[in-house]
Amino acid sequence: MPRNTRKRSKRARRAVAALAATALGAGGVVVANVYASAGESGSGNTTRSSPQDAIGQAMEAGSATIDCPDVGTRLRQVPDQAKSEVDKELALLDQQVAEAYKRLQDSTRVIRQDSKFADNAVMGPLKDKRTATIERIMIALDRVADRPQGLESLAACTLRASGNQAGTGKGENQNGQGQELGNGQDQGNEGGDAANGGQAGNGPVAADFVDITSVQPNVSVPQNQQNASLGKFTTDCGVNENKLYNTDNVIVAPGVDNGAHHTHDYVGNQANDAFAGNEEFAAGETTCRNQGDKSSYYWPVLRLQDGTEEFDANQQGGGAEGNVGKILNASEVTLEYVGNPSSKVVAMPKFLRIITGDAKAFTNGTANANAAWSCTGFEDRQLTDRYPICPEGSSVVRTSKFQSCWDGQNIDSANHRDHVAFADPNTGACPNGFQAIPQLVQRLVYDIAPPSLNDNGQSSPFFSVDGFPEQLHKPVTDHGDFVNVFDEQLMNRMVECINAGQNCQ
Structure with a gap:
């Protein structure tokens, strides 16, 4: 590919800004994204809130994900006799999270009406399933080696805000330098909401991109x-x-x-x-x-x-x-x-x-x-x-x-x-x-x-x-x-x- 001249046209700059304003594809969930530690308005005024408030706001809007401890990374020794069974149970843990996330995503309207729905209908059942699966992993290991300690504490998952911010149109690269992607993210979205991105509604979003x-x-x-x-x-x-x-x-x-x-x-x-x-x-x-x-x-x-x-x-x-x-x-x-x-x-x-x-x-x-x-x-x-x-x-x-x-x-x-x-x-x-x-x-x-x-x-x-x-x-x-x-x-x-x-x- 030819080396570019590192000069961006006005049309390209406008297109970059438009990334932040466009609701992509069909079926995207309309949400208001917030950071887990603070809520920020689309007008540029910052409203401080607790992490719990931010999660609650995110849940009401549908812009949250499920954060589960990664059991597989905690395993240091799995004897060959137990490997097949443990691998299948670890894969089941991933399937359970994926199913719970889909239920969370499909329940946006219900969650807006009942803030406890996510805990009662999604996170509680997920913990129960993970508890049973982790127990089977420990039993499989216990048959051929010392029973691992502490895995049961990994059953509970948490809801976390997606970390995507609506309205500011700013991203941050790995050096912590903010990069302007355009200040139009709230335009054309009722109530200042921003599209959660992607035609499937689970990303990406404008803040995931940088020039x-x-x-x-x-x-x-x-x-x-x-x-x-x-x-x-x-x-x-x-x-x-x-x-x-x-x-x-x-x-x-x-x-x-x-x-x-x-x-x-x-x-x-x-x-x-x-x-x-x-x-x-x-x-x-x-x-x-x-x-x-x-x-x-x-x-x-x-x-x-x-x-x-x-x-x-x-x-x-x-x-x-x-x-x-x-x-x-x-x-x-x-x-x-x-x-x-x-x-x-x-x-x-x-x-x-x-x-x-x-x-x-x-x-x-x-x-x-x-x-x-x-x-x-x-x-x-x-x-x-x-x-x-x-x-x-x-x-x-x-x-x-x-x-x-x-x-x-x-x-x-x-x-x-x-x-x-x-x-x-x-x-x-x-x-x-x-x-x-x-x-x-x-x-x-x-x-x-x-x-x-x-x-x-x-x-x-x-x-x-x-x-x-x-x-x-x-x-x-x-x-x-x-x-x-x-x-x-x-x-x-x-x-x-x-x-x-x-x-x-």
Whole structure:
């Protein structure tokens, strides 16, 4: 794509402002969004209120989500004998939250009339279901190991305001710098309400977007040390020309249909679904040009909120769970393996599983978030909690840098994180007990037209990443998944190439 001139026309600026004023798509819920800690009026006057008041206001308006403790991340040891049962129960917890969120969303009018409805009809039953499911997890673990302590305290969930603010039209990027998106969000909405965004009513909203030209450069890299491994290995696996989609997640929810509750793109191994094991992966076909790479690379799809009814418009994981609109195919998928700035790398074990980012980062917090959004020509500035609005001639870029340190023993772990780690961002060194492996850097490019105005002054629609419905399509929830199925010979060639400072494929 050509590098843009970093100059935005008046038409484009008007379109950016219109993003904040447009109620998107059909079926969007009309709500008044508030912060959890304070309510703010659309006129710019601030009215302070307690967190409880803000939640109440949000509930009355329907602009709230469900925040549940993530049980899976608390598990450190799950014996193989209990793994299948525990995985299925963890997947059931996700299903329960998704169902409760839908009931919450469908009950907006009732909640306006009865403030206790949400607690009595949604949150109470959800806690009861989670209590029973967590108890089954503890029983399964108790049969083969010590009974885990404290899991029962994770059953209760809370209602929280969505954190989207109506009326101000301001976003905030990861550096805490406010970015003007236009002060028109209240225009044309009865009573000053703002659309909750997206044709499914659960996001995104105007405040989730920022003009990339207003973001300051923020990318830094550690200085290479004497023993650095400076090579690069590239594998070409296409852009999902086969249209392989499903809503499974073989890493987090093996053996469970719709374990992801959102749709994934797949390149590489074509056998990937909820029921694929190592044997299926080894025997699977691959879209990779080098047939020695049968690895599976997958990520949540992007969708344009344009009213298109996709093949999954009425299916679980698709439209039935708030993931709607036209699926956007990446125009470029670049898969590169790079070295370590402080040491040589060792081979990855076959069938190593890595998840980067956190699909639940909006409610879990950002400890495991690893989203990186940008635009071609502006990749020296990366966003974690905002989608970029790219100028004309520039494309949206999603970059995922996977963990590059391995514990030397395990291909997976109970919470799917402990067996791998990120290198120190300043020195590039791996944590004690870990060794450097080739780092997968996944770069996805999408040719999404910049905002434009039609004859009625309405902006072109938002795009959003698929996700769990209660995560409200927040950009911070972007994530990627990888299963290593390189054959031994090709993996060794990769390591030799990177350690020797060469560029190979």
